[in-house]
Amino acid sequence: MSEPRRSVRDLLRVPAGGTGFDLGAIHPRTTPGLPRAGVVGTDPKAWARARVQEIGVELGRQQEMLFASAKVDPASGRRLLLVLQAMDAGGKDGTIRRVAGTMNPLGLQIRSFGRPTEKELSHHFLWRIRRALPTPGYVGVFNRSHYEDVLVPRVESLVPEHTWRARYDEINEFEQELADGGVTLLKVFLHISYDEQLERLRSRLDDPEKHWKYEPADVDTRARWADYQAAYAEALARCSTSGSPWFVVPANRKWYRDWAVASLLRETFAGMHLTYPAPRFDVDRERRRLLDMRPEPAEV
């Protein structure tokens, strides 16, 4: 199956350096990197769903090599951490279910960050993040993250501007520290439109089985849409670094979103150059020990 010429990482990366990034110029209904119609066929949704399953097999293999490597060499600290951010109803949960769900749950560590507790607020904003980092060898997923702390407090004026503004540098230093500790970060913003959010919130109200997903506070947040978009735009620009870039995934179309996130994961894994580790035992000797063993022994 032919692949897009440019990597999905290249197509969706927010330029490092903090200037000239325009989130509003990225249309949430586009499908960057999707192969041409001749490859995708007449049903791009079906194509993408099938491709996510195929990519998932490769992700599972990479995840296993990561797990195996860390088992043999825990000091390397190697792990992958997918950070997902989005407006309400932006598709974080669905992405986790459909994309992370293709991997082995045994090697996944998923953490969701809600409104900080009293205890969390009494600590530095990165305190709860550090405690939730994946164990070496695992694929972590952050469902929201430390980026909430440059979004909500800014828009809701919970802290002075100099406080949230200082957090961009703190985050960049923190993420450098993570990289030094073996953590490969993949930061993804799922970008939906204002109209798409309306449709999704309405469908939650229309379906009794989705009522539990609806929060009246979502409408209050929606009323600050433009402020949140501005806060996101600055956070993505200020914290997209060469070592730890941000990626913006147009996410109105769920099938494209899933394909793009799966592709980003695949490319990120490929950049880690993982292999199955060499055994730390003598294979032939172990085979002899095993095969020379007497028949089923009786109870001692």
Add this chain to the structure above:
Amino acid sequence: MSEPRRSVRDLLRVPAGGTGFDLGAIHPRTTPGLPRAGVVGTDPKAWARARVQEIGVELGRQQEMLFASAKVDPASGRRLLLVLQAMDAGGKDGTIRRVAGTMNPLGLQIRSFGRPTEKELSHHFLWRIRRALPTPGYVGVFNRSHYEDVLVPRVESLVPEHTWRARYDEINEFEQELADGGVTLLKVFLHISYDEQLERLRSRLDDPEKHWKYEPADVDTRARWADYQAAYAEALARCSTSGSPWFVVPANRKWYRDWAVASLLRETFAGMHLTYPAPRFDVDRERRRLLDMRPEPAEV
């Protein structure tokens, strides 16, 4: 699709009461509860694999109702905890991948218990277990568990007999306490034969991509096979209670094992009588708030 007449729980349950249970009488290659050949067709493996996917859809729905219920009523403490025990190469990891992997990873909490650390050994044997319990609303999976503490210390003579023997009652009391706290336990022993273990360990040695799964200590443990079987038999019998029974899944055939564990999960969920919770907000009022909102607001 027709279902077996008796529930899989009834067929695989270890009788409560602690007497008369004979683990050796359960053959690891049998397939209790599998529908008759007319239903399964000529390829029972393909049938079982397809059925696990179908059951997985239902498990995902039940899991979502559990999650939604706990979100609305966290005080209920309701959660499901699958405890998996087996001899080395018994299939715990594969079961998690294939069966738990059909559920939403966002609602899963998987914990693996290895050899206790120095710190864990300095505490009561249930200390590390209590810390690893799933959050209300989640499906937990224990990959090994507190049952290790009536197996390894007994066979390896790490503690006096009266110490490990007292643990049966401690475990039964602990599990009653869990039930009182909203935890529905599903305890499953994956039962493989001595010969099947040989084949699986040998295949790990024969495949360089599986070397990382092999531990030389597994052969030492294998040499104590009969002692471990006896320790399992007593633990299963002593700790199979009417409130929290043990289930023995014949596990030489992986496809049967996965189908049986998926079926046990389905029946266990069914016994929890979960529903989607009623909304805690006025749906019509929320719909008006949402639809009355002005077009995309400008940045404030």
